[in-house]
Amino acid sequence: MDDHSDTLLFLTDEQLRRAIEAMFFAYRGFTADPDRILAARGYGRAHHRAIHFIHRSPGTTVNNLLGILGVTKQSLNRVLRTLVEDGLVDSRVGTRDRRERHLTLTPDGEALEAELSTAQRARMRAAFREAGPAAVAGFRTVLEHMMDPEQRRHFAAVRDGER
Amino acid sequence: MDDHSDTLLFLTDEQLRRAIEAMFFAYRGFTADPDRILAARGYGRAHHRAIHFIHRSPGTTVNNLLGILGVTKQSLNRVLRTLVEDGLVDSRVGTRDRRERHLTLTPDGEALEAELSTAQRARMRAAFREAGPAAVAGFRTVLEHMMDPEQRRHFAAVRDGER
DNA sequence: CTTGGAATGTCAACAAGGCTGACGTAGTTT
DNA sequence: AAACTACGTCAGCCTTGTTGACATTCCAAG
Numbered sequence: 001m002d003d004h005s006d007t008l009l010f011l012t013d014e015q016l017r018r019a020i021e022a023m024f025f026a027y028r029g030f031t032a033d034p035d036r037i038l039a040a041r042g043y044g045r046a047h048h049r050a051i052h053f054i055h056r057s058p059g060t061t062v063n064n065l066l067g068i069l070g071v072t073k074q075s076l077n078r079v080l081r082t083l084v085e086d087g088l089v090d091s092r093v094g095t096r097d098r099r100e101r102h103l104t105l106t107p108d109g110e111a112l113e114a115e116l117s118t119a120q121r122a123r124m125r126a127a128f129r130e131a132g133p134a135a136v137a138g139f140r141t142v143l144e145h146m147m148d149p150e151q152r153r154h155f156a157a158v159r160d161g162e163r
Numbered sequence: 164m165d166d167h168s169d170t171l172l173f174l175t176d177e178q179l180r181r182a183i184e185a186m187f188f189a190y191r192g193f194t195a196d197p198d199r200i201l202a203a204r205g206y207g208r209a210h211h212r213a214i215h216f217i218h219r220s221p222g223t224t225v226n227n228l229l230g231i232l233g234v235t236k237q238s239l240n241r242v243l244r245t246l247v248e249d250g251l252v253d254s255r256v257g258t259r260d261r262r263e264r265h266l267t268l269t270p271d272g273e274a275l276e277a278e279l280s281t282a283q284r285a286r287m288r289a290a291f292r293e294a295g296p297a298a299v300a301g302f303r304t305v306l307e308h309m310m311d312p313e314q315r316r317h318f319a320a321v322r323d324g325e326r
Numbered sequence: 327c328t329t330g331g332a333a334t335g336t337c338a339a340c341a342a343g344g345c346t347g348a349c350g351t352a353g354t355t356t
Numbered sequence: 357a358a359a360c361t362a363c364g365t366c367a368g369c370c371t372t373g374t375t376g377a378c379a380t381t382c383c384a385a386g
Contacts, residue, residue, distance in 0.1 A: 011291065016284040019291075019303060020193075021219075024212070025314040026266065026306040027190050027235065030183075045377040046343060049187075056184075062363065070191070075344055077364065099353050120177040127308035128182075131301065138184060138294065138301020143189040145290035151188040207371050238373055240336065262334040262381045309355065333382075338375105345370075354361070 033119040041112075046071075046079045048116055051105065054089060057112045059102045061094070088112060131161050196282040205277075209234075209242045211279055217252060217266045218276045224263045225300050251275060 034048050053068055054060060062080070066073055080103070083089040088109035094100035105113060128136045147155060192294055192297060197211050243266070246252040251272035256288050257263035268276060291299045310318060314315070 011288055015246040016291075017219075017280065017289050019287055019299075019306075020280075020283055021215075021318060022303060022306040022310075023190070023193055025311075025318050026309040027186070028314060029310045029312065030186055032311060044342060052184075056180075063361090071343090072345065073363070074346085074365080080344075081364090086208060094362095097354075097362080099351095101363070117180070120183055121176060121311065123180055124179050125174055126264075127305055128179075129203075130303045130308045134297070135301030135304040136182075137307035138298030140185060140300035141294045142290055143185040145293045146189040147192045148188075148195060149183075151191060155184060155188050205370090207354065209372055226333080233373065234372085237375080238335085241372075244336085257334095259384070260334085264335070327386100329384100329386085331383090331385100334380080335378105336379075338377085340376105341374075342372090344372100346368090348366085349359105350363105350365085352361100352363085354357100354359100356359075 029123065030120070033123055035114045037116055037119060039111075043082075046075070047083060047126065050076065050079050050083060051088070051109060054103045054105055055117075056109070058104045061100045061102060064101070065103065070151075083109070109144050192286065193283070196286055197279045198284060200275075200279055206245075206260045209238070210246060213239065213242050213246060214251070214268065214272060214276050214279065217268055218280075222265045224257070224265060226263070228266065233314075248273070249288070 008096065020138070031045065033044065035071070038044060038048055049069055050065065053065055057064070066076055080089060080091070084091050086108075087106055090104045090106050091101045092104070094102055102147060111138075121157060144155070182220060188195075194208065198208065199209055199321065201207060212232055213228065214226055220227070226238065229239055232239060243254065247254050250269055253267045253269050253272075254264045254266070257265055294302070308313060309320070
């Protein structure tokens with residue numbers, strides 16, 4: 001009960017260092033495919049993030065998105081403006097509160113989202129398949145515990161039927 | 164044998180989507196603590212990466228680092244220059260090949276590395292402890308499979324006694 | 327031994343996408 | 357009517373990625 005042997009085993013500084021590096025390299029792999037697709041269109045990761053979360057929560061407001069993405073409105077606005085101009089995102093004045101803008105993807109926006117998502121899911125699926133179900137469960141558990149509490153709230157929001 | 168039930172279970176597009184988001188949020192948590200320390204000194208993540216890999220492989224060359232970090236030499240050079248100027252990194256002309264510069268951390272550099280690493284390991288350790296050993300093993304397995312083959316080579320290099 | 331090419335690293339200039347600060351405008355709340 | 361909120365925008369800064377041009381050094385072919 002007070003035997004720390006296996007606890008110590010996986011909490012070595014060196015083991016943790018390796019996990020940190022793995023996270024770094026894995027994240028690069030994780031973004032590599034979308035990055036290529038986006039670059040071909042002159043977009044960057046910022047556009048991807050906006051598209052992703054608008055797809056996930058159609059009709060979401062600008063303010064809402066700011067909370068999820070954790071950037072300033074000026075920064076988000078730059079991205080949103082180009083997406084609206086290019087006809088990928090639709091910005092509609094709110095009906096209940098007309099100060100708000102509700103964001104949705106246009107058909108073109110959905111198409112790009114699908115393209116990005118398909119590529120990213122394919123890599124994820126391949127990694128999951130090679131690693132096996134048990135590893136996948138562990139993977140997700142650790143990821144959840146690595147988030148900031150606030151980020152985790154946003155994450156959990158989806159699981160329980162979106163806000 | 165041809166029962167896909169559990170395979171399908173964890174390969175749903177929706178499940179994959181959630182994993183993608185988890186990766187996004189977790190990476191932000193992962194970098195949050197170092198980012199704060201770096202910002203206080205006027206550095207960014209690029210500096211952290213350089214410091215980390217120089218610490219890992221003391222005496223490494225610029226070219227070597229380029230392969231690991233996957234950026235252009237000009238980009239890396241800017242970061243290295245400030246680190247050398249600030250006395251955190253030592254750049255020494257190679258003895259065998261004088262075109263090369265061998266990079267090591269100065270005592271000040273090691274101190275910052277320790278500070279960054281300690282903060283990042285603390286979060287990692289906490290997440291690992293809450294998730295448990297089995298989850299940790301799965302986590303690392305999936306991460307390895309998510310890397311690009313080339314990135315994975317660099318990663319594996321350390322495990323087998325560095326290059 | 328020289329000379330041309332490859333490797334290595336530096337300087338300059340540009341772009342994306344973060345940031346802060348200030349401000350305008352509409353709509354809502356008190 | 358006054359205060360607050362949501363959103364957009366202008367201006368300017370920083371980090372960190374990019375490409376292009378260039379200097380130095382090494383090596384190998386002639």
